[in-house]
Amino acid sequence: xxxxxxxxxxxxxxxxxxxxxxxxxxxxxxxxxxxxxxxxxxxxxxxxxxxxxxxxxxxxxxxxxxxxxxxxxxxxxxxxxxxxxxxxxxxxxxxxxxxxxxxxxxxxxxxxxxxxxxxxxxxxxxxxxxxxxxxxxxxxxxxxxxxxxxxxxxxxxxxxxxxxxxxxxxxxxxxxxxxxxxxxxxxxxxxxxxxxxxxxxxxxxxxxxxxxxxxxxxxxxxxxxxxxxxxxxxxxxxxxxxxxxxxxxxxxxxxxxxxxxxxxxxxxxxxxxxxxxxxxxxxxxxxxxxxxxxxxxxxxxxxxxxxxxxxxxxxxxxxxxxxxxxxxxxxxxxxxxxxxxxxxxxxxxxxxxxxxxxxxxxxxxxxxxxxxxxxxxxxxxxxxxxxxxxxxxxxxxxxxxxxxxxxxxxxxxxxxxxxxxxxxxxxxxxxxxxxxxxxxxxxxxxxxxxxxxxxxxxxxxx
Amino acid sequence: xxxxxxxxxxxxxxxxxxxxxxxxxxxxxxxxxxxxxxxxxxxxxxxxxxxxxxxxxxxxxxxxxxxxxxxxxxxxxxxxxxxxxxxxxxxxxxxxxxxxxxxxxxxxxxxxxxxxxxxxxxxxxxxxxxxxxxxxxxxxxxxxxxxxxxxxxxxxxxxxxxxxxxxxxxxxxxxxxxxxxxxxxxxxxxxxxxxxxxxxxxxxxxxxxxxxxxxxxxxxxxxxxxxxxxxxxxxxxxxxxxxxxxxxxxxxxxxxxxxxxxxxxxxxxxxxxxxxxxxxxxxxxxxxxxxxxxxxxxxxxxxxxxxxxxxxxxxxxxxxxxxxxxxxxxxxxxxxxxxxxxxxxxxxxxxxxxxxxxxxxxxxxxxxxxxxxxxxxxxxxxxxxxxxxxxxxxxxxxxxxxxxxxxxxxxxxxxxxxxxxxxxxxxxxxxxxxxxxxxxxxxxxxxxxxxxxxxxxxxxxx
Numbered sequence: 043x044x045x046x047x048x049x050x051x052x053x054x055x056x057x058x059x060x061x062x063x064x065x066x067x068x069x070x071x072x073x074x075x076x077x078x079x080x081x082x083x084x085x086x087x088x089x090x091x092x093x094x095x096x097x098x099x100x101x102x103x104x105x106x107x108x109x110x111x112x113x114x115x116x117x118x119x120x121x122x123x124x125x126x127x128x129x130x131x132x133x134x135x136x137x138x139x140x141x142x143x144x145x146x147x148x149x150x151x152x153x154x155x156x157x158x159x160x161x162x163x164x165x166x167x168x169x170x171x172x173x174x175x176x177x178x179x180x181x182x183x184x185x186x187x188x189x190x191x192x193x194x195x196x197x198x199x200x201x202x203x204x205x206x207x208x209x210x211x212x213x214x215x216x217x218x219x220x221x222x223x224x225x226x227x228x229x230x231x232x233x234x235x236x237x238x239x240x241x242x243x244x245x246x247x248x249x250x251x252x253x254x255x256x257x258x259x260x261x262x263x264x265x266x267x268x269x270x271x272x273x274x275x276x277x278x279x280x281x282x283x284x285x286x287x288x289x290x291x292x293x294x295x296x297x298x299x300x301x302x303x304x305x306x307x308x309x310x311x312x313x314x315x316x317x318x319x320x321x322x323x324x325x326x327x328x329x330x331x332x333x334x335x336x337x338x339x340x341x342x343x344x345x346x347x348x349x350x351x352x353x354x355x356x357x358x359x360x361x362x363x364x365x366x367x368x369x370x371x372x373x374x375x376x377x378x379x380x381x382x383x384x385x386x387x388x389x390x391x392x393x394x395x396x397x398x399x400x401x402x403x404x405x406x407x408x409x410x411x412x413x414x415x416x417x418x419x420x421x422x423x424x425x426x427x428x429x430x431x432x433x434x435x436x437x438x439x440x441x442x443x444x445x446x447x448x449x450x451x452x453x454x455x456x457x458x459x460x461x462x463x464x465x466x467x468x469x470x471x472x473x474x475x476x477x478x479x480x481x482x483x484x485x486x487x488x489x490x491x492x493x494x495x496x497x498x499x500x501x502x503x504x
Numbered sequence: 505x506x507x508x509x510x511x512x513x514x515x516x517x518x519x520x521x522x523x524x525x526x527x528x529x530x531x532x533x534x535x536x537x538x539x540x541x542x543x544x545x546x547x548x549x550x551x552x553x554x555x556x557x558x559x560x561x562x563x564x565x566x567x568x569x570x571x572x573x574x575x576x577x578x579x580x581x582x583x584x585x586x587x588x589x590x591x592x593x594x595x596x597x598x599x600x601x602x603x604x605x606x607x608x609x610x611x612x613x614x615x616x617x618x619x620x621x622x623x624x625x626x627x628x629x630x631x632x633x634x635x636x637x638x639x640x641x642x643x644x645x646x647x648x649x650x651x652x653x654x655x656x657x658x659x660x661x662x663x664x665x666x667x668x669x670x671x672x673x674x675x676x677x678x679x680x681x682x683x684x685x686x687x688x689x690x691x692x693x694x695x696x697x698x699x700x701x702x703x704x705x706x707x708x709x710x711x712x713x714x715x716x717x718x719x720x721x722x723x724x725x726x727x728x729x730x731x732x733x734x735x736x737x738x739x740x741x742x743x744x745x746x747x748x749x750x751x752x753x754x755x756x757x758x759x760x761x762x763x764x765x766x767x768x769x770x771x772x773x774x775x776x777x778x779x780x781x782x783x784x785x786x787x788x789x790x791x792x793x794x795x796x797x798x799x800x801x802x803x804x805x806x807x808x809x810x811x812x813x814x815x816x817x818x819x820x821x822x823x824x825x826x827x828x829x830x831x832x833x834x835x836x837x838x839x840x841x842x843x844x845x846x847x848x849x850x851x852x853x854x855x856x857x858x859x860x861x862x863x864x865x866x867x868x869x870x871x872x873x874x875x876x877x878x879x880x881x882x883x884x885x886x887x888x889x890x891x892x893x894x895x896x897x898x899x900x901x902x903x904x905x906x907x908x909x910x911x912x913x914x915x916x917x918x919x920x921x922x923x924x925x926x927x928x929x930x931x932x933x934x935x936x937x938x939x940x941x942x943x944x945x946x947x948x949x950x951x952x953x954x955x956x957x958x959x960x961x962x963x964x965x966x
Binding site: 152289297326437438461466 | 531532533534537540544609610614656657658669670671672673674675676677680681683684722724750751752753754755756759760762763764768788789790814816817818819820821822824825828829855857859861863865866869870893895896897898899900923924925926927928945946947948
């Protein structure tokens with residue numbers, strides 16, 4: 043955090059002219075990979091690689107120093123060692139650069155000498171009021187502007203969810219999980235050591251970033267847990283924030299300290315202050331992505347009353363274990379809904395138990411029966427959102443079109459739990475999600491996703 | 505449980521001649537789907553569909569009754585309504601059938617009349633000392649004998665893990681998760697209402713089933729929790745048992761009762777007695793499959809000391825949250841290991857912190873460096889098993905061959921956490937797992953898998 047007021051991170055995410063320090067021509071170096079990332083990601087601005095000894099890398103002309111670059115740059119990515127990084131940062135500040143990413147490690151996570159070096163880095167940044175992402179960071183991605191600056195060249199589907207991660211590895215795990223889930227990512231921020239830009243600064247920035255509608259956070263620890271929780275809680279009034287806090291065990295500090303130099307702190311403390319500020323928390327990468335997915339795809343429910351439609355009871359039992367502790371209620375269906383259900387099902391033998399969760403057993407496979415039941419439950423005034431469970435079957439097809447129609451008619455949140463393997467569910471995932479209805483394969487993830495919707499739905503209601 | 509002593513379930517899993525009651529020619533009926541399953545699964549014995557009015561279904565001659573079948577059958581699958589099922593069971597008993605699966609619901613899960621009907625079913629079964637799977641069950645799969653009797657026709661890879669599930673839907677979820685994980689299944693048992701064959705009977709049977717080496721259980725509740733835990737604990741001396749207990753919330757009974765007629769009971773009670781009997785428990789389908797996978801692929805470690813090799817620190821921090829509470833220890837590396845590591849890495853800038861977890865940062869991508877470090881850590885006398893973290897990268901390839909070689913040389917358990925999406929990791933998953941080294945994409949699942957290995961490794965040590 044530099045000085046008072048929110049920090050402008052826009053030059054870092056939407057640059058027009060970028061300098062990359064330390065671009066060599068060997069594919070095993072960070073500088074090379076970052077240039078590769080920028081090109082591969084489809085950046086449409088101008089990029090200026092800098093290296094004292096190289097002429098050309100990956101088809102780009104290389105400049106000897108920032109002074110040699112023919113025009114002012116908005117932002118710079120510094121891929122030099124920890125010492126040279128501080129020097130380059132000074133040059134950036136002097137040249138009027140508006141934002142910097144420092145990828146090198148070797149700072150406070152390595153001990154006393156590193157701490158001193160990081161202090162110099164921060165002082166330099168503050169002197170020029172220069173926002174610095176990192177050091178010790180994977181980098182950032184802005185899918186809204188095709189700007190990829192990590193040293194893992196990739197191209198991921200664009201969407202409305204932005205991720206902030208203290209760890210590059212966990213950030214990548216979340217990104218790849220999002221790929222599996224068919225969830226597009228808007229921005230990714232690897233905060234690393236948070237030297238002068240902390241989680242709270244990133245949250246403040248994303249609060250006002252129009253292309254982001256949901257924020258997911260992976261945090262190991264921060265020097266100011268209270269500010270983090272307060273900011274997350276504030277931002278969440280405007281767009282949902284989901285937090286995965288790791289470093290829960292008592293001696294976690296020893297592992298987080300040598301990672302990004304942050305203490306993990308007390309997990310119960312984090313949990314309690316996040317709860318106090320009304321922030322939804324999760325316990326795994328899978329849950330983080332599932333919660334963000336539901337929040338990105340679906341409107342918030344008007345209440346906490348969850349309907350469950352299924353043709354197999356077990357998933358409902360599993361879901362309860364997540365829904366109930368999250369404050370969800372499984373309401374009774376209205377009499378008129380029961381009548382409609384009877385009408386749709388006809389006479390079944392054994393009779394279908396007419397309650398919520400509604401288990402239509404064998405009858406539940408049929409396209410029109412299942413679609414009709416979904417519609418009837420969504421129309422029920424007692425039901426604020428619906429979880430529709432369906433199992434992959436060789437004979438039957440998931441009534442995806444019927445589910446979409448039922449959702450559109452009632453405009454209440456609908457989450458589909460399609461029990462199947464990734465490959466065989468892929469096509470239905472795409473079909474449903476193109477229409478805005480998220481598909482999950484695990485009942486646990488479906489329930490966490492529903493809990494996230496209910497959490498923010500209830501919070502908005504006050 | 506019928507009478508004293510273990511029940512012989514072999515005729516149900518390895519039949520030569522099977523009767524299927526209630527086979528109609530409409531693809532929306534259970535009988536049809538079960539016949540389809542048997543054919544699709546590649547059953548090599550003889551199958552006799554039974555129906556009073558049909559002549560031929562799916563190319564098979566249909567018999568009017570069991571009396572019309574030209575030879576005695578070993579087992580029967582009854583796909584009739586709940587009332588007719590009891591009559592057919594009586595006929596099976598009289599005809600000397602050795603085992604029966606009853607698919608129909610409509611028994612104790614539906615109320616008093618159903619309870620009375622189920623008592624009649626049990627009395628009939630006991631009269632003939634006839635083991636009955638179900639009623640209210642998806643059926644069973646025996647991949648060791650290509651015998652698929654569920655009403656979800658499918659064909660899954662064969663392996664050494666057998667699953668027992670109270671819920672068909674969760675059973676299918678576990679099966680599809682196993683498909684995603686590249687984990688072969690040996691047997692699947694949908695126990696349903698557990699009328700006269702309970703979890704404990706199935707565990708007893710699988711204990712002596714040579715083709716099963718690991719058992720996974722999904723349970724909502726059983727009338728005899730103590731017997732369940734005791735049996736699981738006993739069987740686990742011979743082969744690992746992993747239990748996922750659902751129905752954890754206080755009012756879970758109301759949902760499990762109408763599912764399979766079993767009370768969920770007190771979750772803390774289940775947790776405590778399972779722990780007392782030394783049974784490893786998990787909290788989700790994903791964890792159930794991950795734990796079974798590690799146990800199926802890898803030898804048990806000689807102790808609880810976990811080495812972690814990575815080139816990104818975050819996953820290690822996440823793993824600690826699972827490993828530490830499970831009793832795992834993160835030991836210091838031996839001096840000679842540190843020397844070897846130094847030799848392999850050479851001079852790095854910033855210097856690699858020489859400790860466990862060993863984060864080789866950028867250097868860790870290299871095939872020979874990573875492979876060498878894995879080998880050095882596995883050779884360390886302080887390390888009982890190794891978790892190797894690697895992130896999918898466009899430039900670098902997972903050093904799969906090197907990891908396999910390191911594992912073979914030391915014969916200590918090795919789990920690979922390859923951070924990536926399903927599609928892009930698929931090939932490495934197959935390559936590694938063909939060589940017996942399991943690949944997981946989520947650090948949480950890797951850690952649970954390691955905890956399962958450590959649990960049973962320590963238990964065997966005493």
